[in-house]
Amino acid sequence: MPSLPLGTTDLEAISADLDQALLQWWEKHGRRDPAQKPWMFMPDGAWPEPQHSLPPYGVLVAEVMLQQTQLQVVLPYWRAWMEAFPRLEVLAEADEQAVLLRWQGLGYYSRARRLLAAAQQLFAELRPIGEADPQAWPHQLDRWLLLPGIGRSTAGGILSSAFNSPLAILDGNVRRVLARVMAHSHPPMRHQGLFWTWSQCLIAAAPQRARDLNQALMDLGATLCTPRHPACASCPWQSACAAYASGSPDHYPVKEAPRDVPFQVIGVGVVLNQAGQVLIDQRLNEGLLGGMWEFPGGKQEPGELIQATIARELMEELAIEVTVDQELICVDHAYSHKRLRFEVYLCTWCSGEPQPLASQQVRWVQPQELGAYPFPAANARIIAALMTHLGLPALDQSVSG
Structure with missing residues (x-):
C-alpha cells in the first residue's frame, strides 16, 4: 500500500485499499469474541452478516456506557444491567434510584439519567408496535439525535451496529487512529468536522460493511494504535500511516496544552x-x-x-x-x-x-x-x-x- 499523502481527497482515493487491509486484519485479530462484546452477536452466537439486524436495546445500553468508559470496564456493568433491565420496557418503567444504583461505579452518572429518559421516549414510540422487532425501531440518524444523551457518534454506533447502517463514528479510538494516519498537526477536537469527513470517507468506500468497519476501527485503536507505545509493526495501515513515516507516531494525536487541575x-x-x-x-x-x-x-x-x-x-x-x-x-x-x-x-x-x-x-x-x-x-x-x-x-x- 502506498504511503498516504495528507489531505481528505487523498484519503478518499485510497480508502477502499485501507478498508480492505483493515478488514483482513480485523477478521483475524479483532475483538470478535461473544464474551467481549455480547451485544454485537446474533442470538445463536454468530457474528451478524451484513443483511442481519441485532436487537437494538442491548446495543443502545452498550453504546451509552462506552461513551466515557473502556470496554473491559463496561462489560460486567452491561451484563448486570441486562439482568436488571432486560428489555426497553423494563428500563422505561424503572425507578431512577434503581437505575442509578445499577450504574454505581461507572461514573458520569448523567449518562444513566439520560439513558432512562431516552428509554422512556423510545418506549412511548414503540409501545403500539412492540420493541421485539428490530425493524420497528428508528432507523434514521435524526430520530436518534432527538433522544437525551445521544450524540452523532453514539447514534452512528447504534445504527451501524444494530442495522449495518452506513454511518461513521468518531470515538476516542477512531479519532486517534485518524490523527496518526493523517499526521494531523493540531489537536483533533479543534477540527471535528474534518475528522468526521475522514471517518465517513472510510465507510463510504464500503457501505455494505459499515458495521464491521466501525468495529475494526475501534479495535485497531484499542489493541494496536494505543495512546502509548503503538504496535506499529503489527498495524495493517503501517505503510499508509504518515505518523509512522515521520518516525514519531507517539507525537500524535497532537495534545492540547496542559491545564492546571484545581x-x-x-x-x-x-x-x-x-x-x-x-x-x-x-x-x-x-x-x-x-x-x-x-x-x-x-x-x-x-x-x-x-x-x-x-x-x-x-x-x-x-x-x-x-x-x-x-x-x-x-x-x-x-x-x-x-x-x-x-x-x-x-x-x-x-x-x-x-x-x-x-x-x-x-x-x-x-x-x-x-x-x-x-x-x-x-x-x-x-x-x-x-x-x-x-x-x-x-x-x-x-x-x-
Whole structure:
C-alpha cells in the first residue's frame, strides 16, 4: 500500500485499499469474541452478516456506557444491567434510584439519567408496535439525535451496529487512529468536522460493511494504535500511516496544552444519631453526580480548620448542629477536571431537624442499608471505613450487588 499523502481527497482515493487491509486484519485479530462484546452477536452466537439486524436495546445500553468508559470496564456493568433491565420496557418503567444504583461505579452518572429518559421516549414510540422487532425501531440518524444523551457518534454506533447502517463514528479510538494516519498537526477536537469527513470517507468506500468497519476501527485503536507505545509493526495501515513515516507516531494525536487541575479539600461529616442511624442526602439532579446520595459536607475555606468546615457546612446545608469527633478516613479522588481530598470525620448529631436546603432530600438510615442507595465511587471507601469502625460486616458494593 502506498504511503498516504495528507489531505481528505487523498484519503478518499485510497480508502477502499485501507478498508480492505483493515478488514483482513480485523477478521483475524479483532475483538470478535461473544464474551467481549455480547451485544454485537446474533442470538445463536454468530457474528451478524451484513443483511442481519441485532436487537437494538442491548446495543443502545452498550453504546451509552462506552461513551466515557473502556470496554473491559463496561462489560460486567452491561451484563448486570441486562439482568436488571432486560428489555426497553423494563428500563422505561424503572425507578431512577434503581437505575442509578445499577450504574454505581461507572461514573458520569448523567449518562444513566439520560439513558432512562431516552428509554422512556423510545418506549412511548414503540409501545403500539412492540420493541421485539428490530425493524420497528428508528432507523434514521435524526430520530436518534432527538433522544437525551445521544450524540452523532453514539447514534452512528447504534445504527451501524444494530442495522449495518452506513454511518461513521468518531470515538476516542477512531479519532486517534485518524490523527496518526493523517499526521494531523493540531489537536483533533479543534477540527471535528474534518475528522468526521475522514471517518465517513472510510465507510463510504464500503457501505455494505459499515458495521464491521466501525468495529475494526475501534479495535485497531484499542489493541494496536494505543495512546502509548503503538504496535506499529503489527498495524495493517503501517505503510499508509504518515505518523509512522515521520518516525514519531507517539507525537500524535497532537495534545492540547496542559491545564492546571484545581485541587480542593472537602470536609465530610458522617453524622450518627442515638439510634445508630447515619445521615445521608441526595444531590440535586444536575452535574455529573446528580441524583446520587452522599454524606453531607462541603469545601474548606482558606485558613479554616477542617472541623470548622464540617460544622459550618452541615448547618448551612442541613440546618443541624453537630459535634465533630474523630477522623474516620481521608480519601483522594481525581476527576477529569479537578482533584479532591475528602477529609471525613465522625459526627454526633446535637440538634436541629435535618432539612434539604441544598439537596433533594435527606434521610436517616441504618448503616447496613447504605448499599441500597447509589453513591459516587469516592464514597465506597468511606462506607467501608464506617462499617469497620462500627464493627459491622462489609457491604457488597460489587457491580452485581
